[in-house]
Amino acid sequence: MAPVHDELQRTLNPTCTGASVIAMQYKTGVVVMTDRVVSYGKMARYKNVSRQYKVNDNVLVTFGGDHADFQWLQNVIERQVLLWKRFDQDIGPKALHGYLTSLLYARRCKMNPLWNTLVVAGVEEEEKNNKETSTPFIGIITQKGCAYQVKHVATGLGAFLLNQAVEDEFRKKGDELTRQEAEAVLKKALELTLYHDCVADNDFEIGRVDANEGVVLGKEQTIIGDWSIAETNCQYE
Amino acid sequence: MFRNQYDSDVTVWSPQGRLHQVEYAVEAMKQGSATVGIKSETHAVIVALKRAQNELCSHQKKIYEIDTHSGVSIAGLLSDGRILARFLQTECSSWRWDYKLPIPMKKLAEAMQLKLQANTQYYGRRPFGVGLLVAGYDKDGAHIIQTDPSAEVVSMLGTSIGSRSQSARTYLERHVDEFEKSTPEQLIVHALLALRDTLPAEENLSAQNTSIGIVGKDMPFKIIEDELVQTHLDQVATHPRNITAPGSGAAPAAGRQSPAPGGAGAPEPMQQ
Numbered sequence: 001m002a003p004v005h006d007e008l009q010r011t012l013n014p015t016c017t018g019a020s021v022i023a024m025q026y027k028t029g030v031v032v033m034t035d036r037v038v039s040y041g042k043m044a045r046y047k048n049v050s051r052q053y054k055v056n057d058n059v060l061v062t063f064g065g066d067h068a069d070f071q072w073l074q075n076v077i078e079r080q081v082l083l084w085k086r087f088d089q090d091i092g093p094k095a096l097h098g099y100l101t102s103l104l105y106a107r108r109c110k111m112n113p114l115w116n117t118l119v120v121a122g123v124e125e126e127e128k129n130n131k132e133t134s135t136p137f138i139g140i141i142t143q144k145g146c147a148y149q150v151k152h153v154a155t156g157l158g159a160f161l162l163n164q165a166v167e168d169e170f171r172k173k174g175d176e177l178t179r180q181e182a183e184a185v186l187k188k189a190l191e192l193t194l195y196h197d198c199v200a201d202n203d204f205e206i207g208r209v210d211a212n213e214g215v216v217l218g219k220e221q222t223i224i225g226d227w228s229i230a231e232t233n234c235q236y237e
Numbered sequence: 238m239f240r241n242q243y244d245s246d247v248t249v250w251s252p253q254g255r256l257h258q259v260e261y262a263v264e265a266m267k268q269g270s271a272t273v274g275i276k277s278e279t280h281a282v283i284v285a286l287k288r289a290q291n292e293l294c295s296h297q298k299k300i301y302e303i304d305t306h307s308g309v310s311i312a313g314l315l316s317d318g319r320i321l322a323r324f325l326q327t328e329c330s331s332w333r334w335d336y337k338l339p340i341p342m343k344k345l346a347e348a349m350q351l352k353l354q355a356n357t358q359y360y361g362r363r364p365f366g367v368g369l370l371v372a373g374y375d376k377d378g379a380h381i382i383q384t385d386p387s388a389e390v391v392s393m394l395g396t397s398i399g400s401r402s403q404s405a406r407t408y409l410e411r412h413v414d415e416f417e418k419s420t421p422e423q424l425i426v427h428a429l430l431a432l433r434d435t436l437p438a439e440e441n442l443s444a445q446n447t448s449i450g451i452v453g454k455d456m457p458f459k460i461i462e463d464e465l466v467q468t469h470l471d472q473v474a475t476h477p478r479n480i481t482a483p484g485s486g487a488a489p490a491a492g493r494q495s496p497a498p499g500g501a502g503a504p505e506p507m508q509q
Contacts, residue, residue, distance in 0.1 A: 086347070087343035087347060088343065089341060089343070089377075094337070095336045095337075095338050098335070099335055099336050102336070102337075125376070126376055
């Protein structure tokens, strides 16, 4: 008799999702912005949910994509932190980025990918002590394990809408950007997603990793934007 | 023939609370030719004395590269040592695959310790008859890690294992304060002077029997062998040898020798 194989079950669609992540380097650190909604399809199902996870004083991980997968990843990261503690080290952004890259790539090779785009932001411990050369780190990992480092990024629908706008702003000042300037660029970018991305929300938070202050999770903020154009453009009755 | 009735199995305690098979394995390590490891703030150096089985034979390699930031030197059963060196290489490469970074030395030491210890606790196994000195450099600085068959894994400022290694340790104890601020070149000379003290009076270090491994800040692990050793040996030759000094190894029975019988007698051909 021919062997009977059960069907393999795979996640074919993410269920509850987070939208864009926008991150940018400034002189002594990184700022990362996410909105605070988790959608179920197009419905804004859960409000006031943070999509930023503080790993330790040097590393902040932010996600877009499936929320359940990210909750599972938080547990994986927590165990990594404990593994590194066992030999008296705090895991750095580069190491965590490398590890998550391997993990996401291994999962996609099993044809069972984690449905997340991850942004790992942080400062290496030894860079912290050397103020002259302190270079902040932003690393991206897509759900297929494609990974790269950048000075600024927008993921999700923001990847189509915002990268050019963010880059233009970044190039004006380059590495000399202050935190206030970087945050202003992010807020402007959020406003653009708000207009174009129907699952983006106007409640958001800006977290940061600074060489001097470490990880600082942002407070909840709201933006209204300018909706006057809607009156003339949207063919409302 | 038997030392006593409790020594035929690693897993059996003697009434004195000792594991004789493990202690015999430590003796095997002590019969291998000596190797010395020292470190400064920024560099770690290992030097080793190679043996040749006979006149027609080449000298056995004693220092292995583990990764770009780490290397190991071996004293004892060289075949066991190569298994462990291969194990360390595998640990390093799988860490690199996982994290895209070199492995921290503490993690490497932990992996090593777990592997060695298992062989002292499971029935039907035997401990590795080999001791290792692992030199490495990571974000915590330079490291020298010493291992032995009893699974004692320790981080050292400077150390030596193998036959007559007590003489080298005597040298290291006298000069330990100088190591921290030494340049890489000075470290090599210190290590070679310590290694020279393990030799009997009629022998000396040569380009054939000496190998050097060095790693440090902005310096990937490098093995220095054969004619490249000569410039360092020339440096060593400017320090005259004091054969009569205690512990200099003029006679196998000198007072400072290792208390174990293996430290003195003629080396077994199997150990390197």
